[in-house]
Amino acid sequence: MRILVTGGAGYIGSVSVERLLAAGHAVWVLDDTSTGHAAAVPPEVRFSRSTYADENQVTRLLVDNAIEAILHCAARSLVGESIRNPSIYYRANVVGGVALLEAARRAGVERFVFSSTAAVYGVPVASPITELAPLDPINPYGETKRTFEGALRWYGTAYGLRSIALRYFNVAGASERNGEDHDPETHLVPTIIGALVSSLPMTLFGGDYPTPDGTPIRDYIHVEDLADAHLLALEATSEPIQPGVEAAVPLNLGTGTGFSVREVLAAAEKVVGKPVPHTIGPRRAGDPPILVASAERAREVLGWTPRRGSLTEMIGSAWQWRQTHPGGYDQA
Numbered sequence: 001m002r003i004l005v006t007g008g009a010g011y012i013g014s015v016s017v018e019r020l021l022a023a024g025h026a027v028w029v030l031d032d033t034s035t036g037h038a039a040a041v042p043p044e045v046r047f048s049r050s051t052y053a054d055e056n057q058v059t060r061l062l063v064d065n066a067i068e069a070i071l072h073c074a075a076r077s078l079v080g081e082s083i084r085n086p087s088i089y090y091r092a093n094v095v096g097g098v099a100l101l102e103a104a105r106r107a108g109v110e111r112f113v114f115s116s117t118a119a120v121y122g123v124p125v126a127s128p129i130t131e132l133a134p135l136d137p138i139n140p141y142g143e144t145k146r147t148f149e150g151a152l153r154w155y156g157t158a159y160g161l162r163s164i165a166l167r168y169f170n171v172a173g174a175s176e177r178n179g180e181d182h183d184p185e186t187h188l189v190p191t192i193i194g195a196l197v198s199s200l201p202m203t204l205f206g207g208d209y210p211t212p213d214g215t216p217i218r219d220y221i222h223v224e225d226l227a228d229a230h231l232l233a234l235e236a237t238s239e240p241i242q243p244g245v246e247a248a249v250p251l252n253l254g255t256g257t258g259f260s261v262r263e264v265l266a267a268a269e270k271v272v273g274k275p276v277p278h279t280i281g282p283r284r285a286g287d288p289p290i291l292v293a294s295a296e297r298a299r300e301v302l303g304w305t306p307r308r309g310s311l312t313e314m315i316g317s318a319w320q321w322r323q324t325h326p327g328g329y330d331q332a
Helices: 011-022 055-064 079-084 086-107 140-159 188-198 223-236 261-272 296-302 311-324
Strands: 002-006 026-030 046-048 069-072 111-117 162-168 170-172 202-205 217-222 248-253 258-260 278-281 326-329
Touching: 002 011, 011 026, 011 069, 011 223, 026 055, 055 086, 069 086, 069 223, 079 086, 079 140, 086 140, 111 140, 111 223, 140 162, 140 248, 162 223, 170 188, 170 223, 170 311, 188 202, 188 261, 188 311, 202 261, 217 223, 217 311, 223 248, 223 296, 248 296, 258 261, 261 311, 311 326
Parallel strands: 002 026, 002 069, 026 046, 069 111, 111 162, 162 248, 170 217, 202 278
Antiparallel strands: 217 258
């Protein structure tokens, strides 16, 4: 298969590119590197440093290279930033996303896998969350992802686009080659690792949630398990995914097990062998107390099961990557 990966220089996209290459697929990466890193893209991959929002340029790339499927990992993805400045989220995730869909339609690309999010659910009424749960985002980031999922559904109805929207919960860990390197860093595991390396205290955002230890509970998934799901989803779009149902299929990706922030800290301390310096700050706007996935549908549709579900394995791989990349990609 000939696959375009948008955001392929980013954290999730780059590990997914590794997995697609290992499976024997031909891969092109499109990334403006505003948050990604060119060094994360393997040298054998054809790399276009530009934006997916340029419909004409993307159409040419798709046509000239006979691209058969798109894995769309690129997006604005910071919850707090989306609340402060929703304009850039609608422009990037919705307007830019539709430009990518139009390029795919013009080029005759009928297979599409979308990097969505558990943020489309907002504060769930039941846990674990299934795909039948109401979509009620509480921040613009989640709202823009929900909006784009709607576009996928209607493009499937009108134009025959076969798509899968993978609703991630919290992603952690690293491959041997690629890991997390964001500026600013907002994800919990690399923030913990940063505090361990620097000995400077990190901030836990909220200690008064309605959870057993007062900190938010999340379902963590290893980034390499996520890459496996991307591969399976792309392969599943070769034909109608579930005959008789919509062409756009949403699937949760998670382990079905929730860990609190304090539990993640304790696991990191066990991996590294020293305490994590931290303070307690106020809650972040737009953070639900509990997000845990039911991934039964992903098992049924894709045959996908996470194989690296322990916090120790996720944090251990992220710690190892940091040891070999002490300054991130710029100082590997």
